[in-house]
Amino acid sequence: MKNLLSVIKLALLATLVFSLGACTQNDTNPEQQQENLVTPAVEAVQARYGSLPLVERFSGNVRSQNQVALYPEISGVVEQIFVQDGDYVEKGDKLVQMNTSVLEKQLQQAEAGYKIASAQLKQAKAGLTQIQNEYKRIKQLEEKDLTSQVQVDQIEGQLLSAEADVELAEARLNQAEYLVDERRNELNKAVVRAPISGTVGQRNAEIGMQASTDTQLFMIGDLSKLTVEIVLTENMLNQIQIGQTARILVDDRNGKEQVLTAELSRISPFLNEVTRSTEAEIDVNNENGLLTPGMFVPVDILFGESEQATLIPVSALYTDPTSGEEGVFIATSLGSEIEPVSDTSNNSNGPGAMTEPTPVEFRTINVLAEGRMELGVSGVESGQWVVTVGQDLLSEGRTEARVRAMSWDRIFRLQNLQREDLLNEIMQERDTELSNVNL
Numbered sequence: 001m002k003n004l005l006s007v008i009k010l011a012l013l014a015t016l017v018f019s020l021g022a023c024t025q026n027d028t029n030p031e032q033q034q035e036n037l038v039t040p041a042v043e044a045v046q047a048r049y050g051s052l053p054l055v056e057r058f059s060g061n062v063r064s065q066n067q068v069a070l071y072p073e074i075s076g077v078v079e080q081i082f083v084q085d086g087d088y089v090e091k092g093d094k095l096v097q098m099n100t101s102v103l104e105k106q107l108q109q110a111e112a113g114y115k116i117a118s119a120q121l122k123q124a125k126a127g128l129t130q131i132q133n134e135y136k137r138i139k140q141l142e143e144k145d146l147t148s149q150v151q152v153d154q155i156e157g158q159l160l161s162a163e164a165d166v167e168l169a170e171a172r173l174n175q176a177e178y179l180v181d182e183r184r185n186e187l188n189k190a191v192v193r194a195p196i197s198g199t200v201g202q203r204n205a206e207i208g209m210q211a212s213t214d215t216q217l218f219m220i221g222d223l224s225k226l227t228v229e230i231v232l233t234e235n236m237l238n239q240i241q242i243g244q245t246a247r248i249l250v251d252d253r254n255g256k257e258q259v260l261t262a263e264l265s266r267i268s269p270f271l272n273e274v275t276r277s278t279e280a281e282i283d284v285n286n287e288n289g290l291l292t293p294g295m296f297v298p299v300d301i302l303f304g305e306s307e308q309a310t311l312i313p314v315s316a317l318y319t320d321p322t323s324g325e326e327g328v329f330i331a332t333s334l335g336s337e338i339e340p341v342s343d344t345s346n347n348s349n350g351p352g353a354m355t356e357p358t359p360v361e362f363r364t365i366n367v368l369a370e371g372r373m374e375l376g377v378s379g380v381e382s383g384q385w386v387v388t389v390g391q392d393l394l395s396e397g398r399t400e401a402r403v404r405a406m407s408w409d410r411i412f413r414l415q416n417l418q419r420e421d422l423l424n425e426i427m428q429e430r431d432t433e434l435s436n437v438n439l
Helices: 002-023 030-038 101-143 149-189 408-416 419-438
Strands: 041-046 048-050 053-064 067-070 076-081 094-098 191-193 198-201 218-221 225-233 245-251 257-267 277-285 296-305 309-313 326-331 358-364 366-370 374-378 385-389 400-405
Touching (some): 225 296, 245 277, 309 385, 309 408
Antiparallel strands (some): 048 309, 053 296, 076 094, 094 191, 198 218, 225 277, 245 257, 245 296, 309 374, 326 358, 326 385, 358 400, 366 374
């Protein structure tokens, strides 16, 4: 409603400009000029019959569908950086190299320990073999009653000890091998690689910085497939459903508004116990690159259509400040013979000719359905011309106005304009009119 009021106020300024243009055209009769000064100039559009798209507007938060924050797996000093913000990388590409001097020394120590453990195992196995041979000899002598029980018990003890030495040496070798693998793995972790294919951003890595496992170095995401998140209240869940059309509004590089059409993809079934709201997601193909993760964009969800009714632009609705009645001003004598001005009209003589003074009247209406750009109403017939710009000038009891007929596409565009854009539009039209008068 605030945007609507802003448009109406600026439209009043447009009306004053149009009035200036009307009274400065090639009317050389002073009496005629005086009549033009007191007869307000307005814009009007022809009401039409149809169904009104039911639209709910949301604020959407854009994020990448596959978006990953990159952290080092080990602590250390950043030695090299291979990418910059905005670079596209493939999965497995090198992004950051950490300093490895300490890790390389630790690996060398682990490999040396492995060699020592391997030699100790060989030594233990050799000792076991020697004891096993001596054990066989003693057992043969025992069978011939050529040795004492003391010697037998002694060799059996030595055999058990030698076997234990081998098992201990094998365990030490396995431990040394595990330590080597661990040191090699840590050395490999010194290189931070891309876990997915995507575009790199939010660089926080700098050469020489001390980074820990809690230091975010980059953000990486697939910018071709994005998700727009919106918040639904408890009451909206009765109307908003998965699969409904979503229109995402975003400005292109030239500042022109573009509309991306998608479908509502998912709705979380769990409501927040405090806010009584939930999140919905819209998957968007971003091949044209208009959207960027982190953007805040308007999103319109179309959840159905109203019943058939007479449709008028939102800007045509006027509230009488004295009585509080809602209604529209109608140019009662205009019909289909009037050719409306559209954005595509090629009119070199200005923004469009105005009619001679024609009767207008205020008519109260009932709003049956409300969309973002149109209203479904009763009290107005399809085909009647309703004033969209200049209602304030008609509220002073005037019964006549000079009317410029406008098309629906132009009205919609004006309703979409921001305040600065609308002012620029008005000034350009004023300059065009004045230049034509001077010619």
